[in-house]
Amino acid sequence: MNTEEKLFLKPKTLKEALEFTASNRDGFKYIAGGTDLLVNKYQGNIDTGCLVDLTGIDELKQFSVKDNLIYIPALTKLSELKDNIYIKENFPALIKAADSVASPLVRNTATLGGNLLCENRCLYYNQSEWWREAVGYCLKCNGDICIVTGTGKACYSEFVSDTAPVLISMNAKIEVADISGTNILNLEDIYTGDGVNPVNLSKTSIIKSIVLPMDKGYRTIFKKLRQRESLDYTSLSIAVTTDNSGNVVICMSGVDPKPVVVSGNNHIDYEAMCKEAIKNSRSVDNDMLSRKYRKEMIKIYLQQCYDELFG
Numbered sequence: 001m002n003t004e005e006k007l008f009l010k011p012k013t014l015k016e017a018l019e020f021t022a023s024n025r026d027g028f029k030y031i032a033g034g035t036d037l038l039v040n041k042y043q044g045n046i047d048t049g050c051l052v053d054l055t056g057i058d059e060l061k062q063f064s065v066k067d068n069l070i071y072i073p074a075l076t077k078l079s080e081l082k083d084n085i086y087i088k089e090n091f092p093a094l095i096k097a098a099d100s101v102a103s104p105l106v107r108n109t110a111t112l113g114g115n116l117l118c119e120n121r122c123l124y125y126n127q128s129e130w131w132r133e134a135v136g137y138c139l140k141c142n143g144d145i146c147i148v149t150g151t152g153k154a155c156y157s158e159f160v161s162d163t164a165p166v167l168i169s170m171n172a173k174i175e176v177a178d179i180s181g182t183n184i185l186n187l188e189d190i191y192t193g194d195g196v197n198p199v200n201l202s203k204t205s206i207i208k209s210i211v212l213p214m215d216k217g218y219r220t221i222f223k224k225l226r227q228r229e230s231l232d233y234t235s236l237s238i239a240v241t242t243d244n245s246g247n248v249v250i251c252m253s254g255v256d257p258k259p260v261v262v263s264g265n266n267h268i269d270y271e272a273m274c275k276e277a278i279k280n281s282r283s284v285d286n287d288m289l290s291r292k293y294r295k296e297m298i299k300i301y302l303q304q305c306y307d308e309l310f311g
């Protein structure tokens, strides 16, 4: 069987999915809720080849708790997170972040795994094919220049996942299955910072679950800036987490091609951490809200997070 013969495949097991994709490496894309992938496909931003639908695989739906670790299956719908008693009690900020994504209709389809891998965005990229052709293709769609910066050096498309900042600030890991077996990776490490290829997972890898420790006493504040309070993608999402030992982690999306992460041992260091977070965010004017305004809002949100956590 090859991808030329198939446009759609719905495997029932991980093994079946991985055996197919390992032997058809170039012409396929995994699909879960499809709320990100299909929009990009119909705008002509990606060529999917055969769609390999993950939603028939039970191994991607199994929630478990072992040794104080919670395993949230990748196919968990964003709207389902709030029904899970462990998540509700231990990680309420994850529910808040998931509830800030898109609209209720989208959240009933969109999955947590898909949210971690949703494509980076840019005002000059998320347009129709004819729009991009008229303006001139940029680095992210096989052109040779970034329209925002006017140079060919780098793409600064924004990393926009809302759940990733909360998860990374709580040191989340992911279970990743591939044809050679299953590995546990730090979620933060899969993001490259390159706006053209923002994720470094192998093309055939499947996220099985998201793993969080329940014994750290995490307390997290999540804030999101966007034009309208519903539907809009983020222009800045911030999560600040502290734990039993007083460690503090700041993680932001919407202001760089990857999550911006700054850690400290104590909230006494917070001012310096905020300065570093602002310095490290490579935002450019490719969002509905200006770069200058978003930088200002980082300062304000970080202060609000501090007041709510330690004030």
Ligand SMILES: Cc1cc2nc3c(=O)[nH]c(=O)nc-3n(C[C@H](O)[C@H](O)[C@H](O)COP(=O)(O)OP(=O)(O)OC[C@H]3O[C@@H](n4cnc5c(N)ncnc54)[C@H](O)[C@@H]3O)c2cc1C
Pocket (backbone or CB within 6 Å): 029, 030, 031, 032, 033, 034, 035, 036, 037, 038, 039, 054, 060, 074, 075, 078, 100, 101, 102, 103, 106, 109, 110, 111, 112, 113, 114, 115, 116, 117, 118, 119, 160, 161, 162, 163, 205, 206, 207, 208, 231, 232, 233, 234
């Ligand atoms: C109107 C609208 C508004 C939106 N607003 C927001 C927003 O505010 N915040 C936000 O974060 N997102 C937003 N989104 C994007 C999207 O809905 C979410 O990111 C959603 O969680 C993606 O999940 P999905 O299951 O639909 O992913 P899909 O579209 O199915 O997949 C996304 C990517 O992940 C890959 N993938 C999916 N699951 C796996 C897996 N288990 N293993 C390996 N690869 C996998 C796919 O191949 C694809 O590359 C919005 C989308 C729309 C249409």
Ligand code: SF4
Pocket (backbone or CB within 6 Å): 121, 122, 123, 124, 125, 138, 139, 140, 141, 145, 146, 147, 148, 149, 154, 155, 156, 157, 195, 286
């Ligand atoms: S930041 Fe530049 S290269 Fe990247 S998508 Fe936008 S215009 Fe294209």
